[in-house]
Amino acid sequence: MNTATLAATLLVGLTRLITGVRAQWIDRTPPVPGIQRVYFANHASHLDTLVIWSSLPPPLRRQTSPVAAMDYWNRPGPRRWLAVSVLHAILIERGTGGARESLRHLIAALDEGRSLILFPEGSRGDGEHIGELRAGLYHIARERPDVELTPVFLENLSRILPKGEYLPVPLIATTRFGRPIRLEPNEERQVFLERARQTLLALGGRA
Amino acid sequence: MNVTWDHEILLLLGGILALLVVASVTGWWLAQRLRSETGRAVIANFNARTKSWWIMTAVFVAAMATGGIGSVLLFALLSFVALRELITLTPTHRADHRTLFWAFFVFLPVQYLLVYDGWYGLFAIFIPVYAFLFIPARSALAGDTQDFLARTAKIQWGLMIAVYCVSHAPALLMLEIPGYAHENAKLLLFLVVVVQLSDVLQYVFGKTLGRRRIVPSVSPNKTWEGTIGGIAGASLVGALLWWSTPFGFWAALAIALTINLAGFAGGLCLSAIKRDLGVKDFGTLIEGHGGVLDRIDSLCFAAPLFFHITRYFYT
Numbered sequence: 001m002n003t004a005t006l007a008a009t010l011l012v013g014l015t016r017l018i019t020g021v022r023a024q025w026i027d028r029t030p031p032v033p034g035i036q037r038v039y040f041a042n043h044a045s046h047l048d049t050l051v052i053w054s055s056l057p058p059p060l061r062r063q064t065s066p067v068a069a070m071d072y073w074n075r076p077g078p079r080r081w082l083a084v085s086v087l088h089a090i091l092i093e094r095g096t097g098g099a100r101e102s103l104r105h106l107i108a109a110l111d112e113g114r115s116l117i118l119f120p121e122g123s124r125g126d127g128e129h130i131g132e133l134r135a136g137l138y139h140i141a142r143e144r145p146d147v148e149l150t151p152v153f154l155e156n157l158s159r160i161l162p163k164g165e166y167l168p169v170p171l172i173a174t175t176r177f178g179r180p181i182r183l184e185p186n187e188e189r190q191v192f193l194e195r196a197r198q199t200l201l202a203l204g205g206r207a
Numbered sequence: 208m209n210v211t212w213d214h215e216i217l218l219l220l221g222g223i224l225a226l227l228v229v230a231s232v233t234g235w236w237l238a239q240r241l242r243s244e245t246g247r248a249v250i251a252n253f254n255a256r257t258k259s260w261w262i263m264t265a266v267f268v269a270a271m272a273t274g275g276i277g278s279v280l281l282f283a284l285l286s287f288v289a290l291r292e293l294i295t296l297t298p299t300h301r302a303d304h305r306t307l308f309w310a311f312f313v314f315l316p317v318q319y320l321l322v323y324d325g326w327y328g329l330f331a332i333f334i335p336v337y338a339f340l341f342i343p344a345r346s347a348l349a350g351d352t353q354d355f356l357a358r359t360a361k362i363q364w365g366l367m368i369a370v371y372c373v374s375h376a377p378a379l380l381m382l383e384i385p386g387y388a389h390e391n392a393k394l395l396l397f398l399v400v401v402v403q404l405s406d407v408l409q410y411v412f413g414k415t416l417g418r419r420r421i422v423p424s425v426s427p428n429k430t431w432e433g434t435i436g437g438i439a440g441a442s443l444v445g446a447l448l449w450w451s452t453p454f455g456f457w458a459a460l461a462i463a464l465t466i467n468l469a470g471f472a473g474g475l476c477l478s479a480i481k482r483d484l485g486v487k488d489f490g491t492l493i494e495g496h497g498g499v500l501d502r503i504d505s506l507c508f509a510a511p512l513f514f515h516i517t518r519y520f521y522t
Contacts, residue, residue, distance in 0.1 A: 022491065126301075158301075165304055169308050
């Protein structure tokens with residue numbers, strides 16, 4: 001076991017300890033590994049990525065890379081090591097400027113067989129509402145239609161570590177994995193993105 | 208805080224072991240025999256509960272075997288999980304974030320440090336005085352006045368039940384009882400055995416004889432038959448265990464009855480909280496039982512009474 005694997009195991013343990021995270025799969029059991037997925041989730045906390053990653057069963061976790069913001073994670077030192085070596089994250093530019101380039105990175109990762117964790121809202125919300133989803137999810141769905149788009153609703157993360165706080169309160173988080181959605185033939189971008197957003201809301205019982 | 212193992216404690220543990228074996232064999236035998244759909248469901252739940260009892264007993268005994276520190280740590284952990292279950296289900300505001308941080312990471316550990324240290328004077332008032340005054344002050348500093356009183360009360364009540372009340376169980380180890388030095392582990396065992404046995408017997412009597420419900424709107428499972436049978440049975444067992452305590456036979460009976468009545472009140476109050484929050488259980492940690500708070504609801508109310516009765520009359 002090398003340092004990165006050890007760090008990953010510790011990180012999963014620590015995340016479970018702080019958030020007591022419980023994973024709920026809509027069909028009760030986690031799906032089989034092997035199928036490529038993009039897990040897309042609501043975003044309210046810095047812990048979101050770790051919580052989804054930790055609640056995946058190990059075989060699924062090993063094939064999954066979180067998508068993270070370059071400006072925050074690509075700093076020399078432990079941060080980049082954590083993102084790249086431990087979590088196998090894919091770092092992308094935020095904002096519309098590098099959108100095409102970012103998409104290319106994500107497609108390349110999918111073509112290498114990775115699954116992705118994506119927060120299509122782009123930035124963290126207040127935990128109550130889900131903002132409009134960015135176009136990346138639509139482009140992935142169009143470019144790689146065989147990839148399963150699995151909605152994940154994160155519950156309580158905005159209470160555990162809300163935006164603007166740096167100390168967590170150890171409440172119990174829940175990750176609820178829903179049934180995958182796919183892009184319908186001829187479905188408009190806005191229609192698809194709104195449908196994806198509604199899926200998340202319904203999963204959280206907020207629709 | 209020193210705990211020694213004498214033949215009495217081994218006898219108590221042997222009794223628990225025998226009880227678990229009987230429960231497991233009975234459950235296995237009934238699972239073979241019963242055919243009806245509802246009967247099988249009840250037995251499946253019974254067997255899940257028995258299995259969890261084995262695990263809970265093993266953890267509890269292992270903690271006791273390490274002496275005082277193990278028991279204090281175990282109950283601190285139970286408090287932590289119970290408080291987490293309660294606050295997770297209770298709506299709090301964004302402005303309560305830092306207050307909650309204090310509750311989990313300052314008040315809870317300090318309370319158990321006071322137990323370990325045996326500092327009775329501060330242990331008895333730390334949460335009801337200092338934490339209770341600090342909580343509204345910290346929340347007020349955060350500036351959100353909406354539902355202020357209710358929010359404050361929720362956090363205070365959570366600390367009271369999950370931390371303050373529970374901490375009285377390991378606090379039994381700090382009592383200095385003449386002629387009973389280093390034997391306090393048996394008091395803790397007495398409390399846990401009597402209260403949990405009362406729960407088990409109320410469940411068994413309730414399932415077999417239960418007809419008339421006491422407060423259906425609060426707890427559909429609590430019946431007069433089950434409650435009286437369970438409390439009477441567990442109190443009798445408590446009296447018959449008098450030899451392991453500093454109490455005489457009749458005192459042991461009276462004390463066991465008192466803590467069982469308190470335990471009943473605890474179960475009822477926590478059921479009322481669950482109904483209010485719209486949930487069936489506080490959690491899912493213990494298979495067949497629900498959350499930690501579902502398992503220790505009676506203990507929450509029984510432990511402080513047991514502690515103070517023992518302290519007042521026997522030290």
